[in-house]
Amino acid sequence: MTKRESGVNMWTKKAASIVSMSVITILLGLATRNLLLIMIAIAGLVYTTVSVFANTSxxxxxxxxxxxxxxxxxxxxxxxxxxxxxxxxxxxxxxxxxxxxxxxxxxxxxxxxxxxxxxxxxxxxxxxxxxxxxxxxxxxxxxxxxxxxxxxxxxxxxxxxxxxxxxPQVRDIKELYIKSKQPKMYPGEMKVKMPGPGSEFFAIRDYMPGDPFRDINWKAYASTGKLLVNEHERLSVSDITILFDSRTASRYGMDSDNANLYGARAAATLANFFLKRRDSIQMVVYSDKVLTIKKGTGQKQLFELLTALAGAEPKGDIPLSGIVEVAIPYMPRQSPVIVITNLEEDDSMRKAVSMMMMLEFDVTIISPNSIEFEIMAKQKKGEKINAAAYDILRLEREIMMQELRGYGVKVIDWKPATPLTQILMEARNY
Amino acid sequence: MAETKDDIENLVPLEIGLQAGETVIMWGLGILFWLISFVFMGLAVGWDFGGFFGPTMYIVGGGFLLASQFVTRWNPLKTTRMPITGIVIWLWVVIFGAPILYWGWEVYSDSSMIWFVVGYIILAVLTTGGLLASNFLTSLKIMNWMSQDMRSTLYVLGMISIIIGITTVGFNNKALLDLEELTWLQWEVLYVFSMSFLFMMELHNGAHRFNDIIKYAKERATGEFSLTPVINSYYIMGFILMVIIGFGVQLMLVINFFIRWITPYLSEQMANSVMMNSVYSVVFTVAAIFIPIWIVLIMWMEFKNRRETAEEDLMRRKVETDTTPGIY
Amino acid sequence: MKWNEAIAIGVAILMGLIFIAYPLGSVILTAGGAISAEPKFSAFNDGYSDISEFVSDVESYNIHVRGSIYFDGSGANDGVYDYKVRSIVSTPTILLGDLIDPENTIYLAIGVEREYTQEELRAIRSFLARGGHVIVADDFGNANQIAKDYGVTFFGGQFYDETWDRNANYTIVEAHMGSDLYDKDGVRVWSKSNPVGDGVWDDDQDADGKIDEDDNTGSSQNYDDDRDNAKLDGDLRDNDNDGIVDEENEGIDEDPRDDDVVFRPRGDADILWKGHENIDIEWIDGIDNDGDEIVDEDLQSYQLITYKPTGLSSSVRPWVWAAGSSKSFIDMDDNGILSIPSGDLKGKNADEVSSVGNEIQFCIELPIAEDGTGAVDVVTGISAETIKDADGEPAKYKVRELNPEADKAITELGSIVFISDPSIFMNDLYLLNHIRYDVNLPFDPEGNGEDDDGDGLIDEDREILRETGEISDEDIDDRDDLANNSPDYWSDREVDTFDWLGDDMRGKPKLDYDNQQFLMDLIHHLCPADQGETNLILVDESRHSVDSHLLKPIYRTMHVTGFITSSPYYAYPIVISIGFLMIFAALLIKDKENWAHQFDISRLVPRKTIPVDSRLQTTKLRLALREKVRLIRGLSPEEFTSLNESTVLSTIKDPDLIELLQNQERFYSGQEILRLMEKIKKIQNI
The missing domain is CATH 2.60.40.10 (Immunoglobulins)
Incomplete structure (x- = not known):
């Protein structure tokens, strides 16, 4: 299609400056009775006027x-x-x-x-x-x-x-230990690697509030005097839900370093890993609206998830509790839920988390630390940082995380300097 | 990710170099026309410059224009938040515009010169302070707007100095006060002066403009395309346009002659008035010609703008319904 | 139609009206006579009441005086005009600028119909202080606006004198520029007790080769002792009708302005010169042509014919060029006869009366101090500070003397001339050069010299009736010119135009009124026609109302333009502020966007609010502490709110933190907050 180019004549700064100069020289020329200045003004005005007609189409x-x-x-x-x-x-x-x-x-x-x-x-x-x-x-x-x-x-x-x-970038990670406590019962021949409620022993780690008592390794407690729990590897196919926070607050920081970007990379990497393991993944991206990617497996699902993550612009202010209320019917009981959020500006966080914990979901929160992103960005730009103000924000965030942990959630504080893989490993080690 | 930004404006500490070869000729011509305008200004006023200040400012201005083609890239604004070059331009006007105001005051007013000096200094300090304050405290950043890169700053300083020079030279210059006494030759001298001033301004500006384009082209797409047709077009079209402009200026003078010729038939009283025989009549001619022209032009532009917008909307709707977006 | 289209069309119609319909309509209407343009005292119209004859005389001055005619085309300055006439149609404020050179310029305000604005008066003051010359000729107009700056008053009542031409409205006033009735400073010295002088100056009455006042050292007692002591009235009337003002020593160069010899006629005009061969020719060129050591025109005396003039008085001693006789008066109560200022007539309605030595002035000149303090007393040379009181000693100047040879170190000051009748410039009177042999005596109906009407005054003393003749019916119908509206006396006489060359004088009446010569001499006196220099005569036409509807808006525009570009109080502030606006506009206009791609992912997105304020910080800290306590005690928010305050406080051991919770009024500074924050973090370990 051809389009005729005949737009409106716009002034350049040069034209505006010359007209300004002409007007000033005319006035100054009159005040100083100066024919030289008036001549310059005439030249400038003719110059501008003729140029109006000199443009091409x-x-x-x-x-x-x-x-x-x-x-x-x-x-x-x-x-x-x-x-x-x-x-x-x-x-x-x-x-x-x-x-x-x-x-x-x-x-x-x-x-x-x-x-x-x-x-x-x-x-x-x-x-x-x-x-x-x-x-x-x-x-x-x-x-x-x-x-x-x-x-x-x-x-x-x-x-x-x-x-x-x-x-978003997808990193390769070896193994990640987030699986549903309740293996999903697939109709038909879908195999579960290690069936039964039992589980393959994987490792022993420190007891953290929220761990079920039956996982406590009493033998180890007897020998070490420390509360330790057994970790089990569950190689069963499970439904994993990722809740991705793409609210306005997730953009704090710099274009190149912010919670939205880092979170998306984490989500993409996790999704890739799980899908390779033939887990089934559903994802909710919430910003000013809610985008739900229905359960699915395979490359096609990965593609859909990546597209959703790519298009997740930081926008809106929907509280997590609302998302959880809507999403719970679609999440199998006790299945792992990964919430990727920077925990900023959401008063419903406690409510949402306690609701999920009540229904015994295996909740992990990966929380890119927007405060640190912001401080880093400001440092890079050479802007002044009000230390006390940010310390207070940090304190608030710490208390919030402490409380969430109190509910038995794994909360991973992700500081900008920490590489993605290490964060995911942390989740695994948790 | 190391790079987060294109650093087109590098922080080169005072790297001085000549500009692109293609534009050197514009610069040379610009300097030539500076010389011509100076000589013709001298001829117009019969070499009575009324002191040294005027010609000195003219020469200083020429020096700035010359230098404006040398300095590249170094931009003092990048390293500081102070609008340094804006302040320099402002102070230049304040300091060197003062003599003109002083002479004006001397001629026009019966008040004491001391008052002028004191008043002027207070005003200048207050205005400068106000401009700086507005720059840092409000969003009205006049000083920042005035802050240009080194090259443009020198160009602006050059033009300001030259205009101050012309103002001083022509200030109450007896040779040019009474239009009736001006000969045809003197008018032509004035004409050549104004046109060479225009050429000087345009060629220096053109050199800047094309230098930027050439630099970008060289950085981004060596060998991809040639700018020679563009520059050649500038020389040819620019020259043709300048000839038309020259005719336009001549036409203005002719119209002024005509007006002064016709006025006695309208009113002998007006024809013999002081104003009709001084710079005022030229300004009245300018006003009578340009005010209607620009009112019509601005109205025409406005109508065209509205029509264009409507057309564009229509076109866009058509495009959106088109199922095969491809060639536009 | 949308509203902005409507506006645009409206503007277009308006512009069309302004630029096309209005001027065209005005031209057609003016041409068709629907609008009559009839300004008075216009320099460029030749109606009876205009001043075109005067203007053309001024413009052709050098042709008459030293142009090709007298110098056979070999004049050094042929073609260089001595005087150039320009009008001011806008405003006198353009006098402020550099447009005109004050020292070579005479500003003429003839008939001040329109009031001056303060800025215009200031312009005139400034013009005078810078050495300019001003002539203000007015009778009942607004001239007092200017005059009061220099201690001069236009009386505003009609001036009557004992001599008139048939009609008391046409008062004849005697003018002297350099008569020995005045001392060398131009101050009138003649009085009854000191009757020195004979009304002419350059008369070598004792024939000793020196004119009488040569040895005048300033004191009237030092006049040439050898004077003729002729008893003269000082009226300069030719009582013996010999064509020369009567003195006993007639024939000597005593009265070179005695009417007939301004310029020697060419050819066979000698017949006129019979009996006057020994009279030196006086050229009005500012040169001492007859070698008598006095510039020729210093010696002029003139008879001016006026029309309904008024009179002047000055608080500063001026050069008096013309004054009424000792019997003149100003008819302040406008009843046509003298009302003696006594009893209930005292006050503003009392007529102003001349007395010997204190005559009512008609034309005076005042030098103006350079420092802008106003008029200078011509006797003392000290500024009278008529404009403003300055601290310290008023400046003293050596004012111009009538004999420039006497003291060369004079200060060339600007000066202002007041004439109490603009009519002397009018074409009708300017050229009214007919001879009057029989000057009418004061009105005495019985002719017996007695007080016939019993009013306490001898009839002819000061009683003057307005009209002595009748206006004919034809003249009432035909009001073409002043003369025709006068008694028939003039209408049946041949009124000649004055011929500078004198060729047409033969066989016609000699010319007797000297308005033309006086005004030419006055102009020359103010701005001498130096060789090679052109003086500017600025006729202020802006003082008259403009009737033309075409010119009115143009003049108005010129007025505004002239006004705002002339005064420094307006011009430069306007230039600077409009300059600022224009620069603003130029700066604000967004230039073409630079389309070179700029990659940037370093943009900072900070949160909108961070708790910078210490009050907010303290409040947040307080909340954080409570949350912390709640967490440590493992309570839900609901449980925590129902908790006893003392239980909360007991959890916190630290007194500072307790105070933080207890003292809600206190707010902490940055350092304290950091310290408290550390303490809150430590609570974790309890």
Whole structure:
């Protein structure tokens, strides 16, 4: 489709400055009875007036081709923009393929200055790298013409956009020990590796509040005097629920370091791991609305989960308790629930967690520490940090975590410096 | 992830270099026209500059213009929150604009000069303080807006100095006070002066503009495309446009002559008035021509804008219903 | 139609009206006579009441005086005008600027119909202080606005004198510029007790080769002893009708302005010169042409014909160029006869009366101090500070003397001339140069010199009736000009235009009134026509009302423009503030966006509120402490709220923390909060 470029003449700063200068010199010229200044003003005004009519109109067609439409973080996409001039000589034409700020231009250019002959064509080739997950729009194509003296310009937008989905990073982790206490009974031949309520012994660890008494290794207690519990490996296929917090509060920090981004990476990695193990996963992403990915397995489910995570923009303020109330009927009793939240700005946290614990879900909270993200970001930007204020926030967060732990939840405090794998290992060791 | 940002503006401590080769010729022509405008200004006032201040400012301004093409990239604004270059521009105007106001006061007013000096200093300090305060306390950041990179700052300083110079030279210059006494040749000298001033301004500005584009092109897409057609187009189209502008300025002078020729038939009283025989008549001509033109132009632009918006909406709706988004 | 379209169309229609319909309509209406434009005292109209003849005389001054005619085309300054006439149609504030050079400029306000604004008066004051010259000619207008700055008053009643031309409205006033009735500073010295001077100055009455006042050292007693002692009335009337003002020593160069010899006629005009061969020709060129050591025009005396003038008085001693006789008076009560200022007539309605040595002034000049303090007394040379009181000693100047040779170190000051009748500039009177041999005597119906009407005054003394003739019916119908509206006396006489070359003088009546010559001389006296220099005569037309509907808005625009660009109190503040606005606008306009891609993932998103305030911090700390206690005791929030306060406090051992909970009023500073926070964290271990 061809679009005629005949937008509104806009002022450049140069034109505005020259008109300002002319007006000032006219007044000053009158006050000082100065013909030299008046002459300059006349020249400036004629210069501006003539330029209004000196702009050109353009008829262009454009087409964009991308090497990929879905990539993982840090992936590279090659883009080619073909431009064909269908009108007269373009004069001073600027063409740009609009890119989001968070996309990095690796090679070539998405923006150029052209003087195309009639029927002339050119192509812009460039490759982009996307370091952050998200659903991006490449485009629209913007055109700008101006007169030779750069006094007035016309801008035109060609509303032609391509979508680019960037999935959160998926890390490879060996083993992760989050499984349902209650193996799901599959109809048909679905095998459970180790059937029965019993479990394969895995390790002994310290007793933490919330551990069932029957897991206490009394022998070890007798020998060491410490309360230790047995950990069991349950290799059964289970339903795992991930609750992903994508509320506004999750963006605190920097574009490149925040709870939303880190949480999404953790969720993606976990999902990948579980799905490989043929666990079934359902996920709820809550922001200003609730997005539910129904139970499923396999690559297709992973793809869906990753798409949901990529599109999870920090927005809205839905409380967790509301999510839990809605989601509980769909969660098998005692199944593992992983909540990924920074625990910020949600007064319903206690209620939600206690509700889940009452129904004996195996709740793990992975909590990226937004306070530390924010402090780190401010340090990087060289902004002043009010230590006392942040200390109070930290104290509040500590008390909150302590309380949640009191309910018997595994709460993992994720500080920015800690790598993802270590956090997930921590969850496993818990 | 080490890099989080494109650092196009590197913090180079005072790296001085000549600009791109393609634009050096613009710069050279700009300096040439600076010289021409100076000479023709001298001719217009019969080499009576009314002291050293005017020509000195003109030459200092030329020096700034010259330097504005050398300095690249170093940007003192990056390292500090103080709007340094904005303050420099402001103080330059305050300090070197003062003599003009002083002479104006001397001629026009019967009040004491001491009052002027004291009043001016107080006003200047208050205004500067106010501007700085507004910069740090409110969102009205005039100083920041005035803060440009080194190159633009030098360019602005150059233009300001030259205008101060012209103001001083032409201030009550007896050679130009009575239009009736101006010969045709003097008008042409004035015309050449104004046009060379315009050329000087445009060529220096053009050099800056194209230097930026060339630099970007070189950084981003070496060999991908050539800017030569664009620059050639600038030379050719720019020249044609300047010829039209030249005719426009001549036309203004002709209209002024015509107005002064026709007024006696309208009213001899007005034709013989002091104003009609001084700079005022030129300004009246300017006002009579440009005010209607710009009212019509702005209205035309507004209508066009509205029509365009409606057209664009229509087009967008059409595009959205189009099932095969591809070529636009 | 949308509202903004409606506005745009409205503006377009308005612009159309302003730029096309209005001027066109005005032109058509003016041309069709629907709107009559008839300003008085206009420099560029040639109606009877305009001043175009005066203006054209001024403009062609150098042609007459030293142009090609007299110097056979070989004049050094041929083509260089001595005087250039410009009008002010906007406002006198343009006098403030550099547009005009005060020292070579005369500002003329003839007939002040429109009031001056304060800024305009200031402009005139400033113009004068910078050495400019001003002539204010007015009768019953607003001239007092200017005059009061210099201690001068226009009386505002009609001026009557014993001499008039047929009609008492046409009072004849004698003017002297450099007569020995005045001392060398121009102050009138003649009085009854000291009857020195004979009304002319440059008369070598004792024929000793030196004019009488040559050895005048300033004291009236030192006049040339060899004076003729002629008893003269000082009225300069030619009582013996010989065409020369009568003195005993007629024939000597005693009265070079005696009407007939301004310029020597060419060719066979010699017939006129019979009997006057020994009279030196006086050129009004500021040069001592006859080599008598006095610039020629210093010696002029003139008879001015006026029309309904008023009179002046000055609190500062001025140079008096014209004054009434000792029998003149100002008719303040407007009854046409003198009302003696006594009894109940005392006060404002009492007529102002001349007396010997204290005549009512008609035309005076006051030098103006350079420091802006107003008029300078011409006798002492000290500023009279008529404008404002300054601290310290008022400045003293060496004011211009009538004989420039006497003291070369004079201070060239600006000066202001007041004339109490603008009519002397009018075309009708300006060119009314007919001779009058029979000057009418004061009205004495019986002619017996007695007090016939029993009013205590001899009839001819000061009684003057308004009209001595009748206006004919035709003249009432035809009000074309002043003369026609006058008694028929003039209408049946041939009124000549004055011919500078004198070619047309033959066989016609000699010309006797000197308005033209006086005004030319006055102009020349204020701004001498120095060679190679052009003086500017600024006729202020903005004092008259404008009737043309086309010109009115244009003049209004010019007025506003001139006003705001002239005064420093307006011009520079306006330039600076509009400059600021324009720079603002230029700064605010968003430039073309730079389309080079800028990758940035370092943007900071901080939480909206962090507890910076110490009050909030304390409150939050208090809450945290309670939560902590609740957790340690393992209570639910509901249980905790029902808990006894003392139980809560007992959990906390630390007195500081107890105080934190107990003292709700106290707020802690940053350091204390950090310390308390540590303590709260430690509670965990209990």
């Amino acid at each position: 353009t008829r262009l067609t454009a087409d964009r081709e991308m090497s990929q439409e879905k990539i993982f973080e840090d992936g590279t996409v090659k883009v080619e923009l073909r431009i064909l001039n269908q009108g007269g000589k373009t004069g001073f034409l600027e063409v740009r393929d609009k890119l989001p700020r968070t996309i990095q231009l690796k090679d070539g250019t998405n923006y150029t200055y052209l003087n195309l002959n009639p029927k002339g064509a050119t192509r812009l080739k460039y490759s982009i790298k996307c370091p952050l997950k998200g659903v991006y729009h490449i485009g629209p194509i913007t055109l700008r013409t101006h007169d030779p003296l750069n006094m007035f310009y016309k801008e035109k937008t060609v509303a032609f956009e391509s979508n680019l989905t960037v999935f």
